[in-house]
Amino acid sequence: MSTTARSTRELLGGLVRYGLVGLANAATYYGTYLLAHPRAGYLVAHTVGLGTAMVVSFFLNCRFTFRVRPTWTRFLLYPASQVVNILATTVGVVGLVHLGVDERLAPLAAAALALPVSFLAARFVITRAVLEPRPFAAVTRPSAPSLGDAVTRPIPLVERR
Numbered sequence: 269m270s271t272t273a274r275s276t277r278e279l280l281g282g283l284v285r286y287g288l289v290g291l292a293n294a295a296t297y298y299g300t301y302l303l304a305h306p307r308a309g310y311l312v313a314h315t316v317g318l319g320t321a322m323v324v325s326f327f328l329n330c331r332f333t334f335r336v337r338p339t340w341t342r343f344l345l346y347p348a349s350q351v352v353n354i355l356a357t358t359v360g361v362v363g364l365v366h367l368g369v370d371e372r373l374a375p376l377a378a379a380a381l382a383l384p385v386s387f388l389a390a391r392f393v394i395t396r397a398v399l400e401p402r403p404f405a406a407v408t409r410p411s412a413p414s415l416g417d418a419v420t421r422p423i424p425l426v427e428r429r
Contacts, residue, residue, distance in 0.1 A: 285333040286387045292328060294379055297321035301375055310371040314361050317375070322350060325390075334394045338423045342394055349386075349393035356382035 269277075297317040304313035326346045330338040360378025365371055 282333055282391065283387060286329065286390070287383075289325060289328040289333050290383060293321045293325040294376070296324045297379070298375060302372065305371065310361065310365060310374075314358065314375060318354060318357070322347060329390055329394055334391065336394060340423060343423060345393045346390070349389035352389060353382040353386040356385075 297320070300320045301313045301317035304316045308316070326343060327338055330336050330342060336342070357375065357378040360381055361374045364374035364377055369377065
């Protein structure tokens with residue numbers, strides 16, 4: 269298989285996995301939105317839903333979509349990859365609501381509009397914006413991490429034995 273064909277296949281595979289994560293992300297966002305909406309209104313519910321979904325999305329995208337270990341650097345940079353998504357969905361939700369779209373449906377339409385650019389930005393930040401890029405499977409634990417690598421250290425999750 270040629271390098272170009274392999275790159276295209278990897279990109280498409282990543283896009284499919286990103287789409288699946290996107291479904292989980294949308295469910296997280298929308299569920300949070302619906303829970304917060306009656307108490308806080310649509311704009312606050314939208315903001316809370318975005319924050320919750322972004323954290324879930326980060327971990328799923330690291331582990332499943334891009335197959336890299338989540339680190340503090342990636343976690344701190346991940347929101348930057350979502351700025352376009354946040355702006356587009358926020359403007360979309362407000363615009364659609366003002367156009368008369370039901371407040372419960374507007375977030376779904378707005379989210380669909382931001383998907384392609386969001387994938388490219390997330391891919392760049394998660395796979396390239398690290399000091400020591402290594403695939404998840406190849407990562408080994410250093411015996412004594414230095415203070416200088418605190419932000420590149422993996423985020424502690426449940427340890428597997």
